[in-house]
Structure formats: C-alpha cells, structure tokens
Amino acid sequence: MKRNDGRKVDELRPMEAKTGVVKRADGSAMFKIGDTIAMASVYGPRELHPKFLQNPEKGLLRCNYNMMTFSGSGDRVRPAPSRRSREISLVTQNALLPVLNMEAYPNSVIDVFVELVQTDAGTRCAGICAAAMALADAGIPMTDIVSAVSVGYLKNTLLVDINAVEDCDLHATDIAVACLPRSGEFSLLQIDGDVNQKQLVEALEKAKGACKKIYAVQQKALKEKYKK
Amino acid sequence: MSNLKVKEKDIVVPGEVLANGMDFLPSQGTFRDGDDIVANMIGLTFIDGRVLKVIPLNAKYIPRPGDMVIGKVTEMSFSSWFLDIGCANRAMLSVRETQEFIESGVDLSRYYRFGDYIVAKIIKVTRGNIDLTMKEQGLRRLGVGKLININTSKVPRIIGKQGSMISMIKEKTNCRIVVGKNGLVWLQGEPADERVAAEAITMINEDAHKDGLTERIEEFINKKCKGGKDEKK
Structure with a gap:
C-alpha cells in the first residue's frame, strides 16, 4: 500500500531534534516529526505553589500541553485550556512519571510546559518526546528517556507514525504509544478506533521498534549540545 | 563476562x-x-578502576552540609532569616548562627535586610529544611559588586584543582571573588577588571567540558587585561 505522503507502511516521518532552545528554562527541547513541531521547557525542582498541593513525601510533576493558536490547519485553535488539552497534559505526566524519582523532591514541583508550534497528528507523542528530552537536558536524574509514536490501522494495514490525513480517515484506528526504550515497557497506550487483540499486539511490537529509532534521534540531539 | 561500553569522558x-x-x-x-x-x-x-561515575553537565543545586553558598534574604521571622539559595526549599539562618550577638526582640532588618546577599555555610539538611550558619571566617553579607549565575555542576571547574583557576583569575584581575556552591558568583573590583573576570567566569560556565580550559582562560585574561591597560594610557 502506498501512503499519501509516499512513505512505506513502517516508515517514520523525517525527524529533527534540538535541546537548549529556551535559554531561561532549566532544560528545554524541540522535537519535530514531519510537520508536527513540539517545544518543551522544564523548570525546577522548585518550590510548589499553591502551598496546599505540597507533599512532604514526594514532589509533583506538573505537565501542561498546549496547541498554539496558529498551529492547526485552518481554524484558529482557541487558546483556553480545553477538555482535550487537559487530558493530554495528564497522559503526558503519566507517561513521564515512571522514569523519575519524585520522592527525591519533597514539597517541590517540576514544571513541564509542552507547546505545539505546528501540528500534523501525533502531537501528544511528539510532546512526550520533547518533554523527556527537556527533562534530561535539565539534569534531572532519570532511569530512561521516554520515546513515543502513534501507530494505527487503515483498511487493515498497519501503519507507523500516522499523519493528519490518515488520522482523519473515518475508519482509521489510532494507537498512541510511549515506550521506555531500554526496558521495552510502555508508559502510554491510548486507542481511538477498533482493533482486535492480535492486531494490537502486532501494533505494539511495531511501535517498540519505531521508538528505538526515535530514541536514537533524541540521544543524538542531547549530546549534540555539548559537542563543538 | 563483564565489558565496558563507554570510554573515559564520553557524553x-x-x-x-x-x-x-x-x-x-x-x-x-x-x-x-x-x-x-x-x-x-x-x-x-569517569572510570576509576571498577567504579563508574557520571559527572553532570547540567544540574540544579542539591544542598549538602558543609557547602558554602550565596543566598538572598527573602523572608524574616522573629528569630531568623530565610534565604533563597537556588533550590526548591529556602534556607534558614537563625539569629544564634550569626557572628554578632543579637538581642531577642530586636528588629532583624537592622542586621540583614530583604534583598541582601549573604555568604553562609550549610550545617544541616533534613527533608527540605536547610539550616545555615555564619559563624566562620569569611562568612558575611556581600556588599556592592557583580553577581553572576552559573551552573552548579561547573563550580568545581571555576575553583580548579586546589583553587588554581580561581586564584589565577583573582590575581590577574585584582578582583575579590566569592564562589557559592549553589552557582552564584560574587565579584568586586575596578569596573574594567570586573568585566574581564565576569566574562572569564561565563566562559568557564559554557566551555567547562572542553579540553585545555585553564590555558584558554589565562590567554583570554592576559589579552583582555593588556587591552585594558593600553586604553588607560
């Protein structure tokens, strides 16, 4: 099957990544996959306000996902927090938590801001990739870097890294996956559409392979900052 | 079978x-x-025999007992000051831990005011509570000068082996310099010298992981200082 942008079924869109893009942040990163661009900045660990959220046993990871007003195709994205952006903030947070040791930061918060500059499907995955890189760039101890990709089915064909045209197809199944590349564990799994057990297992296997490729890009970008 | 997958000084x-x-x-x-x-x-x-270590390239300050830090007074209570030392929790300086004798009930802003920068030493860290002392030589309120924010992981490079780097900068630029473990550097001297020292420190902050640092910094200061004297003539 030929895809609308000429890719093979298991081919990722071209990727680009960079760290240190926000100078005033403790850590920051840009992750670009195809026409989707995510920017993430990390502040902290710092004092947590409002104070009633403070927990003397462990720190809080606070993620914020936002699509910029001009980022979509066509209509202006309304800047207020939506049900969708709150959900994605939450899944981003849950996808990143397994690699962090929040017990080390009592009464504190690590703030992660993910902004989507340009969107062409797979934004939550690009956001997680950027956020993981920004956390590493901030020098926060982590057990692994999280990589994420969306896989899916269109007319019973397994596709890796779904783009907007494929995502908008009425019969498409979209599976967002975040993976810890070293252990192969998953920290995010969201399914939108129909899929049976056999298809899901197959899709996850493919996603794991794709995450390894994304991880290589993330790793290279993190090191690039310190090379001449 | 054990095998090593990295070389010394790999990123x-x-x-x-x-x-x-x-x-x-x-x-x-x-x-x-x-x-x-x-x-x-x-x-x-860093590979030290069988022990493997990673020296961070970028890190937020983690307070440890014995660290000399520079902090800014942000809060006051009836018997203590609270200092922002650049980590998640603020540090407490009790009136008992100052060099002067302070009577109880005295307005503490007579000694240190909001916004003052103080060099102090950490004596105790317990679950987010950081206690400071000033009862040691050299611990004081910092007067007029220049403050630079650098990364905490670069502080050892600014000080150098047995203080070689910092004493070299002090000597060549005639500045008084205090380096806090938390990544704040205070310096005071002639305006031109101050600028050279500040630039040198910023350079170390950015290029600390590259080879031949001391030579490069020395060369930089020599060049700048000479230029400065020529201008004065």
Whole structure:
C-alpha cells in the first residue's frame, strides 16, 4: 500500500531534534516529526505553589500541553485550556512519571510546559518526546528517556507514525504509544478506533521498534549540545 | 563476562548502559539495573578502576552540609532569616548562627535586610529544611559588586584543582571573588577588571567540558587585561 505522503507502511516521518532552545528554562527541547513541531521547557525542582498541593513525601510533576493558536490547519485553535488539552497534559505526566524519582523532591514541583508550534497528528507523542528530552537536558536524574509514536490501522494495514490525513480517515484506528526504550515497557497506550487483540499486539511490537529509532534521534540531539 | 561500553569522558544520556556485569560498581550519577550499570543523568563518564561515575553537565543545586553558598534574604521571622539559595526549599539562618550577638526582640532588618546577599555555610539538611550558619571566617553579607549565575555542576571547574583557576583569575584581575556552591558568583573590583573576570567566569560556565580550559582562560585574561591597560594610557 502506498501512503499519501509516499512513505512505506513502517516508515517514520523525517525527524529533527534540538535541546537548549529556551535559554531561561532549566532544560528545554524541540522535537519535530514531519510537520508536527513540539517545544518543551522544564523548570525546577522548585518550590510548589499553591502551598496546599505540597507533599512532604514526594514532589509533583506538573505537565501542561498546549496547541498554539496558529498551529492547526485552518481554524484558529482557541487558546483556553480545553477538555482535550487537559487530558493530554495528564497522559503526558503519566507517561513521564515512571522514569523519575519524585520522592527525591519533597514539597517541590517540576514544571513541564509542552507547546505545539505546528501540528500534523501525533502531537501528544511528539510532546512526550520533547518533554523527556527537556527533562534530561535539565539534569534531572532519570532511569530512561521516554520515546513515543502513534501507530494505527487503515483498511487493515498497519501503519507507523500516522499523519493528519490518515488520522482523519473515518475508519482509521489510532494507537498512541510511549515506550521506555531500554526496558521495552510502555508508559502510554491510548486507542481511538477498533482493533482486535492480535492486531494490537502486532501494533505494539511495531511501535517498540519505531521508538528505538526515535530514541536514537533524541540521544543524538542531547549530546549534540555539548559537542563543538 | 563483564565489558565496558563507554570510554573515559564520553557524553552519556539518562538510560544509557555504561557496562554489563558485576565487575563494575555504580557511583554518582549511575545505578544498577539487573546486570547493567546505567547512567542516571546527562554528563561525562569517569572510570576509576571498577567504579563508574557520571559527572553532570547540567544540574540544579542539591544542598549538602558543609557547602558554602550565596543566598538572598527573602523572608524574616522573629528569630531568623530565610534565604533563597537556588533550590526548591529556602534556607534558614537563625539569629544564634550569626557572628554578632543579637538581642531577642530586636528588629532583624537592622542586621540583614530583604534583598541582601549573604555568604553562609550549610550545617544541616533534613527533608527540605536547610539550616545555615555564619559563624566562620569569611562568612558575611556581600556588599556592592557583580553577581553572576552559573551552573552548579561547573563550580568545581571555576575553583580548579586546589583553587588554581580561581586564584589565577583573582590575581590577574585584582578582583575579590566569592564562589557559592549553589552557582552564584560574587565579584568586586575596578569596573574594567570586573568585566574581564565576569566574562572569564561565563566562559568557564559554557566551555567547562572542553579540553585545555585553564590555558584558554589565562590567554583570554592576559589579552583582555593588556587591552585594558593600553586604553588607560
């Protein structure tokens, strides 16, 4: 099957990544996959306000996902927090938590801001990739870097890294996956559409392979900052 | 079979496997996961016999007892000041830990006011409570000068081996310099000298992981200082 942008079924869109893009942040990163661009900045660990959220046993990871007003195709994205952006903030947070040791930061918060500059499907995955890189760039101890990709089915064909045209197809199944590349564990799994057990297992296997490729890009970008 | 997967001074990222097998031991910046030794943060590897270590390239300050830090007074209570030392929790300086004798009930802003910068030493860290003392030589309120924010992981490079780097900068630029472990550097001198010293310190902050640092900094200061004197003539 030929895809609308000429890719093979298991081919990722071209990727680009960079760290240190926000100078005033403790850590920051840009992750670009195809026409989707995510920017993430990390502040902290710092004092947590409002104070009633403070927990003397462990720190809080606070993620914020936002699509910029001009980022979509066509209509202006309304800047207020939506049900969708709150959900994605939450899944981003849950996808990143397994690699962090929040017990080390009592009464504190690590703030992660993910902004989507340009969107062409797979934004939550690009956001997680950027956020993981920004956390590493901030020098926060982590057990692994999280990589994420969306896989899916269109007319019973397994596709890796779904783009907007494929995502908008009425019969498409979209599976967002975040993976810890070293252990192969998953920290995010969201399914939108129909899929049976056999298809899901197959899709996850493919996603794991794709995450390894994304991880290589993330790793290279993190090191690039310190090379001449 | 144990084998090492990295070389000395390699840049590694979190989750990168440094070595397999039980012949190696994890130290700062690394942890053991099953058979592997894995890096915990972005940094440079150091191999000391069997011990593997990762020196962070970028890190937020983690307070430890015995550290000399520079803090800014942000809060006051009836018997103590609270200082912002650049980490998640504020540090407490009790009136008992100052060099002067302070009577109880006295307005504490007569001694140190909001916004004052103070060099102090950490005596105790317990679950987010940081206690400071000023009862040692050289611990004082900082007067007029220049403050530079650098990364905490670069502080050892600014000081250098047995203080070689910092004494070289002090000597060549005639500045008084105080380096806080938390990444704040205070310096005071003639305006032109101050600028050279500040530039040198910023340079170290940015290029600390590259080779031949001391020579490069020395060369930089020599060039700048000469230029400065010529201008005065």
